[in-house]
Amino acid sequence: MNTTAESIKAFAASLPEGATISAKELLHLGERAAVDQALSRLVRRGELMRIKRGLFALPVKTRFGERSPSVEAVVEHIMQTTGETVSASGASAANMLGLSTQNPTRKVYWTSGRSRRLKLGAQSVELHHVPNWQLRAPQSKAGHALRAIAYYGRSEAKQVLRRLKSKLNEKERNELFALRAGTPTWLAKELSVLAAA
Template identity: 35%
Template sequence: MSSLADKIQKRVRAKGRGSVFVPADFLDLGSRANVDQTLSRLVDRNQLRKLARGLYDYPRVSARLGVLAPTPDKVAKALAADAALQTPGAITANQLGLTTQIVAKPIYLTDGPSRSAKIGRQTVTLKHVNRLPAAGKPAGDVYQALRWLGRDGVTADVVRQLRSQLTSSAKRDLSRIAKQAPAWMRAPLHDVAA
């Protein structure tokens, strides 16, 4: 039987460099106290890095830049645990090619508790919301991007661009969640899904 440290290291390595973890990810391997103590020892041996209280990563290392910070997406996923998580509208709009704006302070939406973590100079925030239509799916990204663009920002060009990027499965999801959207968004969502 291998030690708890070996089991944690094996799981961490399987996820790869750049992965972010919370102690709850290892509670199936041992008690909370044992997991916390083992994580602390792995940090002391420089096998893991402590990012913030209860937040660890297996850092990526660049030959030129040294140890790299984790991506905000990975930090948000670790903080959200099993709760639904949705990328904010400004980020999805950028990823979908609808804007060149880059978000300096990412605020992710979740149906879990609101939380935040300061990693270096950047703060990753999770904001609780009651409804997250199609969270984590392309349809959810389109929903949030249109919501961020607003009524005046959703043009025929935006609709055409989104329609060309979505799969038929994502379009079906978009049609389903259109009922939950504000009145002004329903027509553009149906147009994108057409």
């Protein structure tokens, strides 16, 4: 007969890379106290990773040993299970668009959910809550441009927008212009120049 720990490990192994589990999702495998004990035991033995308090993931086995699941896979799973909108942070967006040559030293994502920190092995990942307008078009170049402008702020918006014009094609500029609804007045005003571009 399988122990609760073995059942949890088998359940976790059936999930795709980056899938996270919590005790509440495992109550079909045993009573809450038994599930909590089994999770602790699996973490102590290195068979599960504690990503944050109450949230766990299975390490990925490779021919070179075990590694943490990819940050992108974990973030994708969090979006699917919580319904949050998650996007690259403003600093990452600026880097992606070539506005900055600095690679952010830590992984930061912007989210519609609550702010929290995740630990994936040696890597720390931060989910930082921002207003919904900063999460519009989360995977598009126009959306990244909006986040980059928000990151640099009001004082540098004109200069950043001038640099962005050459990096966005006409369709992307129109998409960025269309995102102005719901943004702060200073940003909507700056984006209005795209209508005449």
